Amino acid sequence: MINTASFFIAIRYLWGRAREGVRYLRGAAAGIAVSLIPIIVTLIVADGMIKGITDRYLELGTGHLQVFDLNAFENIDEILESVKEMDGIRGVWLEQRGMGILSGRNGRTGVTVRSIDPSFWDDQKSTQLLKIIDGVHKPHSDRDVVLGETLAENIGAQVGDTVRLMTVRTNEEGRMLPRMTSFTVNGIISCGYNELDALWCITTYDGGNRILSSDQSSSSFIVKIDDPYRKADFYAWELSKKLGNDFGIFSVYTWKNLLHSQYSSYETTRQLLLFIMALIVIVAAVNVSSATSMLVLERQRDIAVLKVSGASVLNVSAIFLWGSFLTGLAGSLIGITIGLIIGININTLIRSLENLLSFFSNLFNGNDIKILDPGFYLETIPIIIDWQAVFMIGFFAILCSVIASLIPAYKAGKLKPMELIRKT
Numbered sequence: 005m006i007n008t009a010s011f012f013i014a015i016r017y018l019w020g021r022a023r024e025g026v027r028y029l030r031g032a033a034a035g036i037a038v039s040l041i042p043i044i045v046t047l048i049v050a051d052g053m054i055k056g057i058t059d060r061y062l063e064l065g066t067g068h069l070q071v072f073d074l075n076a077f078e079n080i081d082e083i084l085e086s087v088k089e090m091d092g093i094r095g096v097w098l099e100q101r102g103m104g105i106l107s108g109r110n111g112r113t114g115v116t117v118r119s120i121d122p123s124f125w126d127d128q129k130s131t132q133l134l135k136i137i138d139g140v141h142k143p144h145s146d147r148d149v150v151l152g153e154t155l156a157e158n159i160g161a162q163v164g165d166t167v168r169l170m171t172v173r174t175n176e177e178g179r180m181l182p183r184m185t186s187f188t189v190n191g192i193i194s195c196g197y198n199e200l201d202a203l204w205c206i207t208t209y210d211g212g213n214r215i216l217s218s219d220q221s222s223s224s225f226i227v228k229i230d231d232p233y234r235k236a237d238f239y240a241w242e243l244s245k246k247l248g249n250d251f252g253i254f255s256v257y258t259w260k261n262l263l264h265s266q267y268s269s270y271e272t273t274r275q276l277l278l279f280i281m282a283l284i285v286i287v288a289a290v291n292v293s294s295a296t297s298m299l300v301l302e303r304q305r306d307i308a309v310l311k312v313s314g315a316s317v318l319n320v321s322a323i324f325l326w327g328s329f330l331t332g333l334a335g336s337l338i339g340i341t342i343g344l345i346i347g348i349n350i351n352t353l354i355r356s357l358e359n360l361l362s363f364f365s366n367l368f369n370g371n372d373i374k375i376l377d378p379g380f381y382l383e384t385i386p387i388i389i390d391w392q393a394v395f396m397i398g399f400f401a402i403l404c405s406v407i408a409s410l411i412p413a414y415k416a417g418k419l420k421p422m423e424l425i426r427k428t
Contacts, residue, residue: 049350054271072222093229097120102222111158115204119209119210232259240256289401292405
């Protein structure tokens with residue numbers, strides 16, 4: 005008896021007629037498939053959410069790198085030109101950022117005042133992530149502001165309205181004094197992420213420099229590079245060397261440093277979700293062990309014939325190990341395929357489900373139903389498929405199936421043929 009024969013007998017048990025024991029292994033394969041569907045969908049949704057939110061922070065918020073000058077930014081123009089000359093640098097902008105209170109027709113709220121050169125908003129990646137709700141996507145003068153969509157809704161601001169921004173300055177005596185400045189809203193934008201849209205009050209660099217005092221705001225260079233996910237640390241080191249040698253003491257931070265706690269939280273949540281889903285796969289693998297045990301009991305006559313024909317313990321055990329392997333493989337292929345189909349179409353499915361639930365809710369004078377609260381999630385989930393993770397999930401399911409069937413397969417190989425013949 006050779007391993008090839010064990011393999012084909014296992015195929016017969018899995019895809020043969022029902023009386024050949026197929027009902028056990030097929031049921032176990034179905035269990036594996038069902039357990040893998042949610043883990044694949046969770047992987048796609050989690051990766052899409054993390055990538056989508058991170059991209060918005062990188063391209064529209066912190067940039068890929070931020071350079072803080074401990075010498076109060078002397079020779080600004082010279083420094084900018086020096087950074088722009090470096091290979092792989094996509095753009096450099098000087099930004100001053102502070103806090104304030106913005107007042108509109110419907111109330112007031114705290115905002116993040118971002119004063120930066122308008123060309124920052126013309127960057128290709130920035131324009132891809134920005135949606136213009138009304139007006140334009142960048143301020144044209146020092147008296148213009150562009151507001152995030154949620155912020156504009158909160159204070160009731162529209163394009164053409166005059167809003168008042170209160171900031172704080174410190175006088176020579178060390179006392180903090182308020183300063184009121186009027187701006188005209190010339191644009192309302194959205195990046196698809198409520199947490200950013202609710203805070204953005206954008207003006208030109210000169211406009212912000214006029215109202216933000218140096219002791220109540222932070223200034224930095226925002227730098228964008230070609231490959232922020234893999235080369236941020238490299239360019240941080242190169243910038244530190246170049247600027248430190250030429251202009252003085254600088255502190256260079258990557259987006260990983262600036263968003264460390266937030267990004268770590270996302271990754272931890274992702275790993276926890278996948279771990280919980282992995283437990284479901286392990287439970288499904290236990291079902292493979294039960295199916296193998298039942299198959300051994302049903303096929304005792306076959307085992308006896310094989311043993312009398314000269315089959316060794318390993319040959320008989322190999323039949324059931326191949327069966328568990330093929331069961332895990334079939335379940336993995338089916339489950340992963342269905343999971344990928346659902347994951348790729350997750351936005352359409354969510355919208356359809358929301359519309360259906362909202363329809364029934366409105367019949368009873370209820371509100372529209374939102375499955376994903378736009379206050380915490382993206383409006384549209386980017387579809388990200390980590391093929392390496394998908395492969396590892398499939399491999400894990402198959403491995404669990406084989407390991408779970410080791411004991412019943414070994415016991416099948418140790419059965420004595422004469423005792424089996426007497427029983428049957």
